[in-house]
Amino acid sequence: MTPEELIAQLRDPGVPFTERRDRIARLPDSRATIAAALDKATAAADWEAVEYLLMAAAAQPDPGYVPALSRALRSGERQVPVEDALEVLAAIADPGTVGLLKDVALTEHDWDEFDQIGMKAVRALRRIRTPESTSALAELAERGSENVRALAGETVENRR
Structure with missing residues (x-):
């Protein structure tokens, strides 16, 4: 086909x-x-x-x-x-997407009132288990929206 x-x-x-x-x-x-x-x-x-x-x-x-x-x-x-x-x-779960997923998680979309896009980007990052993804999640735990910070922070804590 x-x-x-x-x-x-x-x-x-x-x-x-x-x-x-x-x-x-x-x-x-x-x-x-x-x-x-x-x-x-x-x-x-x-x-x-x-x-x-x-x-x-x-x-x-x-x-x-x-x-x-x-x-x-x-x-x-x-x-x-x-x-x-x-x-x-x-x-x-491609490690090459870490930067993209972090950028998506940090981008605010006016049509995404419940931050589902940021949360899905964090969930995708969680599937990538590399030092780079852990670093990106740590950054999101500091800089993301409230929901993104919470989910990313929980993930970072669980990886320690």
């Missing part, structure tokens, strides 16, 4: 959500195709396609998605499915 075929299959408007989820569950190992499709969709700022692709990426996590997800998160565009991207990055 090509990246274009995967995107078309996932965004088929005639398919209900439950069938779409079942299609994703039945996909053979498609990590390379998902990575290529995410790359194309993020480069084109096709956030609807990215949202569908993140469903597939969550079912088949792979470090090959990191460049596209990083580009999406750094774009600052409001339509980016940030929370879904953070969940996939948490599943991947």
Whole structure:
């Protein structure tokens, strides 16, 4: 399956959500195709396609998605499915994303009144068990929002 075929299959408007989820569950190992499709969709700022692709990426996590997800998160565009991207990055737990996750946790979003984005970024950092991630969490425990500080501080304490 090509990246274009995967995107078309996932965004088929005639398919209900439950069938779409079942299609994703039945996909053979498609990590390379998902990575290529995410790359194309993020480069084109096709956030609807990215949202569908993140469903597939969550079912088949792979470090090959990191460049596209990083580009999406750094774009600052409001339509980016940030929370879904953070969940996939948490599943991947790539040490190369520590700086990105710290930046996301420190960014305030006016539409995120309960700081779910910052909390998901901290949860993704918690999955990365390196000195760099512990240092980033310690910084977030000092500089983040109230919720981010609490969760990051708890994690730092538990790692001691």
